[in-house]
Amino acid sequence: MSSPHYVYFPIDLLGFHRPRLQLRKHVSQIPVLKQESRRCIRALANYTPRRKNIKYPRERCAAVLVALFVGRKGDLYVLLSKRASTLRTYAGDTALPGGKVDKRDRNAEETARREAFEEIGLATDKSKVPLLCVLEPFLAGNGVLITPVVVLVLDNMLRPVLNTPEVAQLFSHPLASFLSTESPFPQDQSMVEFPYYSYEDTPFHRGSPRKIRLHHFLTGREAGGVKPIFGVTAAIMIRVASIGYGLEPEFLLKAPSQPGMRERVEYASNENKRAQAKAKL
Known part of the structure; x- marks a missing residue:
């Protein structure tokens, strides 16, 4: 059993809380569903994360909920929020x-569902919002290790209740568009000169010649003050779309000589240890 101060990702408790998804029963509740959306849902439901024995401080771990739903024309969308x-x-x-792991949470799914309920009022009822899969963790720029939990919202009668001190706005974005460089929506004339997709390469750490690629996608709401989708949120959504549609993005995913996630997490873990040791001096 792991130390109470650390967690291993992917969490080893996935087995007990992930019942076999009755895909035919669930998708029958969706009035219009494109074949590519059906295949995407099936691919995500069949996905099993690669197990990596990564040890990381529990207080530096978090989970986010990737809540997918089917739009009126049968395409898949994801719910996104604008932070207050x-x-x-x-x-x-x-x-x-999403948010930090609570000491009462048994696994990443509990963290993500609890936080989504607190932030946007998304129901925790698994018959209305069944689990599709849990992905490998992603390291955020602030050193927090984030586990994405992918669910499918079936009940179109669910209505968001925003926790306004935390969330200013809730909106959706087409899932397939995270693999494209073309805008999925008509752009406001004031935003025409900005590309839908862009990226920047940032140093792996201070003084390192190696880079990490950060991806940016416009939301179509920038003229109203909504920021682009970027950083770890963009990285997670690219991964979800790639697994679901079985496609690589139209753009280069990584910078030349970009370190892998394991190396980045190990470096961040060692930095945490050094900071803690320095604080004790």
Whole structure:
């Protein structure tokens, strides 16, 4: 059993809380569903994360809920939120609902569902919002290790209840568009000169010649003050779309000589240990 101060990702408790998804029964509740959306849902439901024995401080772990739903024309969309402008960190950013692991949470799914209920009022009823899969963790720029939990919202009668001190706005974005460089929506004339997709390469760590590629996608709402989808949120959504549709993105995913996630997590873990040791001096 792991130390109470650390968790291993992917969490080893996945087996007990992931019943076999009755895909035919669930998708029968959706009035219009394109074949590519059906295949995407099936691929995500069949996905099993690669097990990596990564040890990381529990207080530096979080989970986000990737809540997918089917639009009127049968395409898949994801729910995204604009963080409140009064928050101390990442104010106004576009994000997935989620947050830090609580000591009572048994696994990443519990964390993600609890946070999504607290932030946007998304039902925790698994018959209305069944689990599709849990992905490998992603390291955020602030050193927090984030586990994405992918679910499918079946009940179109569910209505969001925003926790306004945390969430300013809730909106959706086409899942397939995270693999494309073309805008999925008509752009506001004031935003025409900005590309839908862009990227920047940032140093792996201070003084390192190696880079990490950060991806940016416009939301179509920038003229109204909504920030682009970027950083770890963009990285997670690219991964979800790639697994679901079985396609590589139209753009280069990684910078030349970009370190893998394991190396990045190990470096961040060692930095945490050094910081803790320095604080004790």
